Amino acid sequence: MFFDLIACDCLLCGANTTNKLALCEGCVKALPRIINPCACCGLQHSGPPDSLCGGCLVKPPKFNQCISALSYEFPAKQLISRYKYQQQWLYGNLFAQLLHHRLTSHYLDKQTPEVLLAVPLHPSKLRQRGFNQAFELARRLSALSHIPILKGCLKRTTNTAQQQGLSLKQRRSNIRNAFSLAKPVIHHHILLIDDVVTSGSTCNEISKLLLKHGANQVDVCCLARTPDNTIFR
Numbered sequence: 001m002f003f004d005l006i007a008c009d010c011l012l013c014g015a016n017t018t019n020k021l022a023l024c025e026g027c028v029k030a031l032p033r034i035i036n037p038c039a040c041c042g043l044q045h046s047g048p049p050d051s052l053c054g055g056c057l058v059k060p061p062k063f064n065q066c067i068s069a070l071s072y073e074f075p076a077k078q079l080i081s082r083y084k085y086q087q088q089w090l091y092g093n094l095f096a097q098l099l100h101h102r103l104t105s106h107y108l109d110k111q112t113p114e115v116l117l118a119v120p121l122h123p124s125k126l127r128q129r130g131f132n133q134a135f136e137l138a139r140r141l142s143a144l145s146h147i148p149i150l151k152g153c154l155k156r157t158t159n160t161a162q163q164q165g166l167s168l169k170q171r172r173s174n175i176r177n178a179f180s181l182a183k184p185v186i187h188h189h190i191l192l193i194d195d196v197v198t199s200g201s202t203c204n205e206i207s208k209l210l211l212k213h214g215a216n217q218v219d220v221c222c223l224a225r226t227p228d229n230t231i232f233r
């Protein structure tokens with residue numbers, strides 16, 4: 001899975017590594033993954049493999065499926081936070097490789113999306129943070145997968161309050177109508193990229209907009225998915 005050989009120390013265990021991924025092979029393999037994800041929302045569930053969870057049987061989200069590389073638990077949670085808030089670029093390569101690996105196996109027997117679309121930040125948040133972590137992931141993933149990025153199409157028009165700490169109902173109303181389209185959607189199958197998916201409200205809202213304006217399938221790909229959202233449902 002991994003390329004040019006250079007020596008560096010693994011950022012988790014400190015072991016000498018011979019890959020460019022900031023973590024040694026052992027720590028990469030030990031990162032938390034979602035066991036038995038629902039075929040639609042991607043949450044861990046106890047039904048048969050590739051089946052839908054109870055929540056999706058009753059009320060499926062607008063997106064077709066949520067594919068995640070990792071489970072949002074220790075130490076993935078801490079690594080993502082360092083990448084997002086401390087701009088530790090060393091992790092960018094690792095995260096893109098994990099996403100690419102996951103997507104390659106997912107789309108092996110399925111139609112590959114036509115374009116990648118990153119969940120946008122509001123311009124004021126982008127100025128404050130300096131970069132959009134979802135766009136950075138999409139950019140690196142595009143280079144690896146050769147799927148082009150759709151730019152300048154989706155705008156975040158409302159600077160929403162932090163979703164963290166809100167109930168599912170509050171998250172949905174917080175994010176409602178927070179996005180708009182700057183140009184018509186000409187692609188039918190879109191892969192929406194985000195760093196972390198928790199309740200799925202943001203991806204659901206964007207999917208609704210894209211499906212209303214020309215897309216007919218929106219898949220979601222995230223670096224990490226919370227293993228369950230029982231606290232929100």
Ligand SMILES: [Zn+2]
Nearest residue numbers: 010013024027
């Ligand atoms: Zn290690």
Ligand SMILES: [Zn+2]
Nearest residue numbers: 038041053056
């Ligand atoms: Zn589900």
